[in-house]
Amino acid sequence: MWAKIVWFSHNVPRWAFIEWLAFWGRLSTKDRLRSWDLLGDTTCCFCDAQVWSHLLEMNNIDRGVLAFTDEIAWACNHKAGPSLAHLVFRLSLAASVYWIWRERNFRIFQHQRKDARGLSSQIEEEVRACFVSFQGVKKTVVNSRIVQKWRVPARIFALCS
Secondary structure, X not given: OOXXXXXXXXXXXXXXXXXXXXXXXXXXXXXXXXXXXXXXXXXXXXOOOHHHHHHHHXXXXXXXXXXXXXXXXXXXXXXXXXXXXXXHHHHHHHHHHHHHHHHHHHHXXXXXXXXXXXXXXXXXHHHHHHHHOOOXXXXXXXXXXXHHHOOOOHHHHOOOO
16 A cells, blocks of 8 residues: 555655645646647656656665556555655655656746756755754664765764764
């Protein structure tokens, strides 16, 4: 069940809501807009998957990008736990769904574009901002590597040291 992937205490409410809609297949994607005759071009603005590939790398996940439904299933099977690595992955997924959806809206309705690198950086900064608010994280070798990779201040370990 994907509820644990979407609904957790550290998730940003607007990210969680958009992610929930996406998991239910209810976001107004290009395919859905076209089926309502509201859009002619259905070319995906992120078919090369550069954004998600970067976030997988940031989460130390060494595999290729999967189809969206497969990503959800993989997350449910591998990242539903309470560990720091799982929390950061779930934040990355929620932020990616939200910001890619927003980028799609900007491209369609405001004719503004951000390249994949710029969008990846924005998502990374947003996830880092959430990550910084974590408190009382147990200082382990794995958690220290995560904190270092995401360039988060080590003060999140302060309460447990």
